[in-house]
Amino acid sequence: MSIQPVSETVLELGTEGEHLLVEGAEPRAYTQRQLFRRRFFRHRMAMISLFALAFMAFVCYGANLVAPYGRGEQDLLNATQPPSSEHWMGTDRLGRDYLTEILYAGRLTLTIGFLVALISTTMGALMGAVAGYRGGWIDQVISRITDLFLIVPALLIAATLLSGVRRNGQFLWWDVGDRLVFFTVDIAFAMILVIAFLSWQYIVRLVRAQVLALKEREFVEAARAAGASHTRIIRRHILPNCIGVITVNATLTIAIAIVTEATLTFLGFGLQPPNFSWGYLIYDARGTVGSDNAYLLYFPGLMLFITVLSVNFIGDGLRDAFDPHGKKERW
Amino acid sequence: MLIYILRRVLYSIPLLLIATFGVFLMVSETFDASAYLAQNRSPETRAAFIEKNNLDEPVVNRYGDWLVDAVQGNFGETYRSSEPVMDEVRPAFWNTIQIVGWGILISAFVAVSIGVYSAVRQYSISDYLLTGLAFVGIALPPFWFGLIAYHFATELAGWVNGGEPVLYGLGLHSAGKDGLNLDYARHLVLPVMTLTVQIIASWSRFQRSSMLDVLSSDYIRTARAKGVSRPKVILKHGLRNGLIPLVTIIALDVGALFGGLVVTEVVFSIPGMGRLFVDALNNGEANIVLAWLLIAAFGIILFNLLADIAYSILDPRIRLS
Numbered sequence: 001m002s003i004q005p006v007s008e009t010v011l012e013l014g015t016e017g018e019h020l021l022v023e024g025a026e027p028r029a030y031t032q033r034q035l036f037r038r039r040f041f042r043h044r045m046a047m048i049s050l051f052a053l054a055f056m057a058f059v060c061y062g063a064n065l066v067a068p069y070g071r072g073e074q075d076l077l078n079a080t081q082p083p084s085s086e087h088w089m090g091t092d093r094l095g096r097d098y099l100t101e102i103l104y105a106g107r108l109t110l111t112i113g114f115l116v117a118l119i120s121t122t123m124g125a126l127m128g129a130v131a132g133y134r135g136g137w138i139d140q141v142i143s144r145i146t147d148l149f150l151i152v153p154a155l156l157i158a159a160t161l162l163s164g165v166r167r168n169g170q171f172l173w174w175d176v177g178d179r180l181v182f183f184t185v186d187i188a189f190a191m192i193l194v195i196a197f198l199s200w201q202y203i204v205r206l207v208r209a210q211v212l213a214l215k216e217r218e219f220v221e222a223a224r225a226a227g228a229s230h231t232r233i234i235r236r237h238i239l240p241n242c243i244g245v246i247t248v249n250a251t252l253t254i255a256i257a258i259v260t261e262a263t264l265t266f267l268g269f270g271l272q273p274p275n276f277s278w279g280y281l282i283y284d285a286r287g288t289v290g291s292d293n294a295y296l297l298y299f300p301g302l303m304l305f306i307t308v309l310s311v312n313f314i315g316d317g318l319r320d321a322f323d324p325h326g327k328k329e330r331w
Numbered sequence: 332m333l334i335y336i337l338r339r340v341l342y343s344i345p346l347l348l349i350a351t352f353g354v355f356l357m358v359s360e361t362f363d364a365s366a367y368l369a370q371n372r373s374p375e376t377r378a379a380f381i382e383k384n385n386l387d388e389p390v391v392n393r394y395g396d397w398l399v400d401a402v403q404g405n406f407g408e409t410y411r412s413s414e415p416v417m418d419e420v421r422p423a424f425w426n427t428i429q430i431v432g433w434g435i436l437i438s439a440f441v442a443v444s445i446g447v448y449s450a451v452r453q454y455s456i457s458d459y460l461l462t463g464l465a466f467v468g469i470a471l472p473p474f475w476f477g478l479i480a481y482h483f484a485t486e487l488a489g490w491v492n493g494g495e496p497v498l499y500g501l502g503l504h505s506a507g508k509d510g511l512n513l514d515y516a517r518h519l520v521l522p523v524m525t526l527t528v529q530i531i532a533s534w535s536r537f538q539r540s541s542m543l544d545v546l547s548s549d550y551i552r553t554a555r556a557k558g559v560s561r562p563k564v565i566l567k568h569g570l571r572n573g574l575i576p577l578v579t580i581i582a583l584d585v586g587a588l589f590g591g592l593v594v595t596e597v598v599f600s601i602p603g604m605g606r607l608f609v610d611a612l613n614n615g616e617a618n619i620v621l622a623w624l625l626i627a628a629f630g631i632i633l634f635n636l637l638a639d640i641a642y643s644i645l646d647p648r649i650r651l652s
């Protein structure tokens with residue numbers, strides 16, 4: 001599976017009875033990176049998903065280029081029109097083109113997903129690496145905290161924290177003796193921090209386990225014997241070998257973060273206009289259940305669903321590509 | 332065995348204390364109800380409020396007081412109506428237990444059946460279909476799924492029942508009805524579906540892979556070779572061992588279940604714990620939130636404890652290590 005010749009190997013019997021390979025039929029050596037790329041590109045669903053996600057990101061971030069109407073352009077005479085050739089996803093209550101609204105709303109959804117994955121993965125991978133490499137009481141402390149975060153109802157804690165931000169008019173305050181000092185917080189920013197704060201725990205466990213196994217390996221011992229510092233060993237020898245676990249988990253975190261953001265917003269603890277997301281559009285359309293305007297409910301949810309599905313498939317493809325010996329799902 | 336259980340219980344107590352202290356700290360920092368008063372009322376009002384609720388004491392002292400009361404079942408009063416918190420929690424808790432109970436039962440049963448079936452028929456068309464459905468189920472945002480399911484139920488009612496609802500999407504009983512009857516079942520279908528779709532999808536994947544591991548092991552082949560029938564090998568030798576990993580997963584997912592509960596109850600207007608929580612957050616009722624999170628923490632730790640015990644009964648090797 002891992003190494004395959006470029007073309008059919010044809011064996012010819014040489015004059016002295018030795019096996020000779022036809023010109024150009026030597027087994028070609030692949031680098032690790034090439035092997036990874038081949039395996040990933042062969043994962044059909046992952047490839048389709050990669051295109052879907054890239055397309056999604058392109059139309060959302062490039063909404064000012066591709067959106068058929070201007071953002072927030074109202075046409076009250078054409079309010080709540082079902083999908084038609086002029087308005088592919090219909091119009092909302094204020095006659096705004098729904099496709100345009102959805103494309104712009106997607107920006108914040110995707111941004112929150114990517115940033116949360118970036119922050120929580122960096123945080124979690126660092127903590128896991130330190131815990132696994134240093135061991136001792138540092139490992140104990142980090143592992144216990146991780147255990148605690150693994151069982152907390154993350155969505156509820158996030159709702160509690162965000163409602164705290166919301167309740168004070170999106171102010172945070174600091175009690176300085178006799179008076180309160182207020183400062184404003186952007187709710188999207190608060191959401192990124194809160195969701196990241198509640199989703200780093202999975203990666204810690206995985207990286208820690210990986211590092212524990214890696215640090216006993218001969219090449220680490222060799223590096224240490226050659227006088228490499230801890231920083232160098234972690235950077236050059238340990239972390240590159242954890243890249244598979246980290247990348248796969250980061251991908252899945254994007255999916256979790258997007259759904260969490262949408263759920264929190266739907267419950268009323270998240271984003272609000274003018275900066276809203278697909279979750280807010282669903283929240284806004286929740287009253288259309290059972291009416292003819294339920295298309296307002298379908299489309300943002302469908303976008304959410306397609307995005308999360310794509311991200312999950314990409315994660316699946318990455319997992320197979322990084323771990324060729326693991327169990328395979330054929331897609 | 333008893334010593335093992337005792338050790339696990341003793342380990343849970345500090346965990347519960349740390350968890351509740353963290354929650355108390357978080358709630359008391361973000362629910363500073365006096366911050367409202369500082370912005371737009373007279374200083375005396377705020378001082379009186381702080382005095383009444385002991386907000387000027389250090390957080391550790393307040394936590395101590397709260398914990399001593401909470402252990403005795405007294406979670407304080409609500410800020411707005413000055414009713415005991417437990418009076419609000421009790422009826423809500425009962426409604427919630429019904430949904431969660433049915434939810435866990437149904438999802439465990441369906442997920443295990445799907446997992447075993449997929450594993451036995453690995454790489455068959457139905458296995459691919461179920462795997463695809465699992466991917467869809469995991470990617471479906473539960474709240475959206477609930478709304479869409481509700482919408483389809485109303486459409487369905489329009490086609491087959493002349494507009495009279497077939498499945499209800501509001502509450503647990505119709506007005507004036509009670510008890511375990513068809514009306515109750517028709518109210519339960521949509522919420523339980525919303526609560527379980529994601530759980531079934533992910534549990535069935537775990538069950539499938541653990542079942543595949545078991546079915547390829549030597550003792551299964553031995554059992555088949557000595558003439559035990561195929562269904563018996565699958566169910567008795569295979570399933571019993573294949574269930575072990577799922578026990579841990581179920582325990583770990585209880586926390587996520589609480590989240591799903593909130594969403595379900597909000598979508599279907601069920602007056603349970605989830606709704607209570609959302610309302611408490613919106614109204615700044617710190618005492619309800621605290622009671623709620625304490626109950627949740629207790630439930631989660633209890634489930635983990637039960638899972639560990641069940642695990643050690645199912646797999647005696649665990650106890651020794």
